[in-house]
Amino acid sequence: MAADNLSSGVLCHVGYFNRGEHHLHGVTYLKAHTVALMGLTALLYRFGHSPLVAFSQTLLYDISLLCGLHASLIFYRAFLNPPNAFPRAVDRALHRQHGPILRVGAGELSGAHRHAVRDVFGGESRCLKSAWYDISRLQDSLLLRRVWSPAFSRAVRGYEARIRPHRDKLVAGLDAACEEGGSVDVDGWLALYAWDVMGDLTFGHSFGMLDITKEKH
Secondary structure, eight states: OHHHHHHHHHHHIIIIITSSOOTTOHHHHHHHHHHHHHHHHHHHHHTTOOHHHHHHHHHHHHHHHHHHHHHHHHHIIIIIOGGGGSOBOSOGGGHHHHOSEEEEETTEEEEOSTTHHHHHHSTTOOOOOOGGGOOOSHHHHHHHHHHHGGGGTHHHHHHHHHHHHHHHHHHHHHHHHHHTOSOOOHHHHHHHHHHHHHHHHHHSSOOOGGGSOGGGO
16 A cells, blocks of 8 residues: 555656646645545544544555655656756856856756747747746736736726827827928937827826927927
């Protein structure tokens, strides 16, 4: 029976805990573990074992399973973990000494290369995001979404009325410049428009950049 539990622990690591991010679910795993211990103890007691024997037998099963799980974890990280191929360093400043990629944890790498953003955060990346970027907990995601949603829906529609006067000034200015003939510095006009919009939305009033000619700025 102990060998079966050791094998079960190894299978738990290989089939589940070796994949994905589990740092947010520690409390859930602890609750499930406690419920499983209590359930198995109650089951053994129901089959005629004394409470002490039922609990001690359950504890033996649990220790065997955990030993198998942690033995598999240690073996994997010592011999099979892909980041083992990279030098390990605690100080990120050692990038300059050891190279652009350092191993900073059991399954974590630190990259200091110009292509790192594309390779790590790109759409085709197979990298897992760290805890700083994790929104897998539904309650956290809903809270963040509740805060940010107005900024991309109702609030944006509310800004249209404030931006419209600046847009009209931009169009009128471009029309006047075109009627004068010659080339028109569209980039300059858009910069003036951007400053007026930012001033209005940020400070509550426009900088008046579109109210006077560009040459006077």
